[in-house]
Amino acid sequence: xxxxxxxxxxxxxxxxxxxxxxxxxxxxxxxxxxxxxxxxxxxxxxxxxxxxxxxxxxxxxxxxxxxxxxxxxxxxxxxxxxxxxxxxxxxxxxxxxxxxxxxxxxxxxxxxxxxxxxxxxxxxxxxxxxxxxxxxxxxxxxxxxxxx
Amino acid sequence: xxxxxxxxxxxxxxxxxxxxxxxxxxxxxxxxxxxxxxxxxxxxxxxxxxxxxxxxxxxxxxxxxxxxxxxxxxxxxxxxxxxxxxxxxxxxxxxxxxxxxxxxxxxxxxxxxxxxxxxxxxxxxxxxxxxxxxxxxxxxxxxxxxxxxxxxxxxxxxxxxxxxxxxxxxxxxxxxxxxxxxxxxxxxxxxxxxxxxxxxxxxxxxxxxxxxxxxxxxxxxxxxxxxxxxxxxxxxxxxxxxxxxxxxxxxxxxxxxxxxxxxxxxxxxxxxxxxxxxxxxxxxxxxxxxxxxxxxxxxxxxx
Amino acid sequence: xxxxxxxxxxxxxxxxxxxxxxxxxxxxxxxxxxxxxxxxxxxxxxxxxxxxxxxxxxxxxxxxxxxxxxxxxxxxxxxxxxxxxxxxxxxxxxxxxxxxxxxxxxxxxxxxxxxxxxxxxxxxxxxxxxxxxxxxxxxxxxxxxxxxxxxxxxxxxxxxxxxxx
Numbered sequence: 345x346x347x348x349x350x351x352x353x354x355x356x357x358x359x360x361x362x363x364x365x366x367x368x369x370x371x372x373x374x375x376x377x378x379x380x381x382x383x384x385x386x387x388x389x390x391x392x393x394x395x396x397x398x399x400x401x402x403x404x405x406x407x408x409x410x411x412x413x414x415x416x417x418x419x420x421x422x423x424x425x426x427x428x429x430x431x432x433x434x435x436x437x438x439x440x441x442x443x444x445x446x447x448x449x450x451x452x453x454x455x456x457x458x459x460x461x462x463x464x465x466x467x468x469x470x471x472x473x474x475x476x477x478x479x480x481x482x483x484x485x486x487x488x489x490x491x492x
Numbered sequence: 493x494x495x496x497x498x499x500x501x502x503x504x505x506x507x508x509x510x511x512x513x514x515x516x517x518x519x520x521x522x523x524x525x526x527x528x529x530x531x532x533x534x535x536x537x538x539x540x541x542x543x544x545x546x547x548x549x550x551x552x553x554x555x556x557x558x559x560x561x562x563x564x565x566x567x568x569x570x571x572x573x574x575x576x577x578x579x580x581x582x583x584x585x586x587x588x589x590x591x592x593x594x595x596x597x598x599x600x601x602x603x604x605x606x607x608x609x610x611x612x613x614x615x616x617x618x619x620x621x622x623x624x625x626x627x628x629x630x631x632x633x634x635x636x637x638x639x640x641x642x643x644x645x646x647x648x649x650x651x652x653x654x655x656x657x658x659x660x661x662x663x664x665x666x667x668x669x670x671x672x673x674x675x676x677x678x679x680x681x682x683x684x685x686x687x688x689x690x691x692x693x694x695x696x697x698x699x700x701x702x703x704x705x706x707x708x709x710x711x712x713x714x715x716x717x718x719x720x721x722x723x724x725x726x727x728x729x730x731x732x733x734x735x736x737x738x739x740x741x742x743x744x745x746x747x748x749x750x751x752x753x754x755x756x757x758x759x760x761x762x763x764x765x766x767x768x769x770x771x772x773x774x775x776x777x778x779x780x781x782x783x784x785x786x787x788x789x790x791x792x793x794x795x
Numbered sequence: 796x797x798x799x800x801x802x803x804x805x806x807x808x809x810x811x812x813x814x815x816x817x818x819x820x821x822x823x824x825x826x827x828x829x830x831x832x833x834x835x836x837x838x839x840x841x842x843x844x845x846x847x848x849x850x851x852x853x854x855x856x857x858x859x860x861x862x863x864x865x866x867x868x869x870x871x872x873x874x875x876x877x878x879x880x881x882x883x884x885x886x887x888x889x890x891x892x893x894x895x896x897x898x899x900x901x902x903x904x905x906x907x908x909x910x911x912x913x914x915x916x917x918x919x920x921x922x923x924x925x926x927x928x929x930x931x932x933x934x935x936x937x938x939x940x941x942x943x944x945x946x947x948x949x950x951x952x953x954x955x956x957x958x959x960x
Contacts, residue, residue, distance in 0.1 A: 398612070399533065400533070400650075430540075467650075499803070527866065595934070601860060683847045
């Protein structure tokens, strides 16, 4: 699945950049993210994601690796994890590009992912939709967090 | 995995007992009737439960009854019962006709109307047709009962507004008035339908359509009505609609939300919607003129 | 979530091919496994395992069900018919005779399901048209015959007898 979005935010790129590295605040922004911790500063993080796709509950540990860092401009990461209970494996790539605009920022999100296993095969349509909802929700929460 | 993981089976004899079991076990339990969707999820390992709460011993839940101009299908009524119901054949013959073609004959004997709607697989004939019948679902819980229009009940693929403590107990259908000519077209090569089109035109004494109802399902996240089509069609004669069928179908298809999946791309589904809405209009027009075209199209069931 | 420690065990009393059978099964046992593994009735086959192919078809109180996706406990108090119950000793059921006569069997894997579905059809509609047969059998898949001879056999059986004995 792939989701791209563009958000206008009220904070300048510098403040946004700081927010993006604030792990506790980011946990609150990512829907379904129940915990995250830094393993290696600015390089590696461990998180746990829970989601519901119809009646099916997904809960997986995510190994997050930061692949690109351009201060105040671009942040790219890779994440993978597996829910052994339902045999679902998730792999995703997220790129965040920041531009300054009108005293604030424009954030372009490009999230691409795969779900492998039975869930991926059966739930394709539902997963794409859930991914879009999650990115939209992330955007809304980020906007809130940027304000506060 | 072909074997199921162990679970306990509860067989409550009343809704109150079901409610108590749900309250006690929460997400460890799943409601069970026919099991034609639930058992597949359990076999695939996508769902794990400790208990199944069997609804089939709750009295009255499988009944099909008339109530004040509407028809109520109990949630645990099997598709087979719907197919053979004298009441439905009289009041909503298209429902009985479509039930005859749901899935395969084995699923029709075991699967239930409520199970089909509560699971909310987008590829559902019943959800599509019921939308054109302004269906209303009844949800019971210990906190009370509420009615939800089908249009509001289904939020997306496999997602409904039913809370975990609620039980879907029935579906209320509003039979179309006398003078309604209708058709249901079901298309697909897979076990589940790729496209469903339900069209009903109520024809007034002056020969004008008042109203038209068009529901398109299986191609998007939820079944959809086509309000622009219905507005366009109102007041016209059926012959006029047939004359403009291609244009009307194109407009309807453009307005429908389609999702790509194993049944085809979003564009393909939009294309097929256009084709089958046009065919539905033509069939309804022929039926209104007293002819039955016995139309046959590849991989299509016409009811 | 811990796995359940005390799954339900259910005591079943049913008839299988006309004979009374009592046995204890766990709630999660599938009818197909009980028939094949507990009762030694191997006619019903596990094929797709998702109830779409019909190779596991058995009749429960005359109704065709996918035994692969049907809990054994649902058969309690009911009459189950498998393909082994069609013949009476050496005397084949008219459907079986028709299948042989019309060449409707090749590898035989779908045959059990086809016979039972056909029986259920003829019990309901003793002289079905070819179209009705095709519609009814839509959920029974065959990889060998191309279906024509299956339909011919069932239609002929219906026409000849007005239903199976």
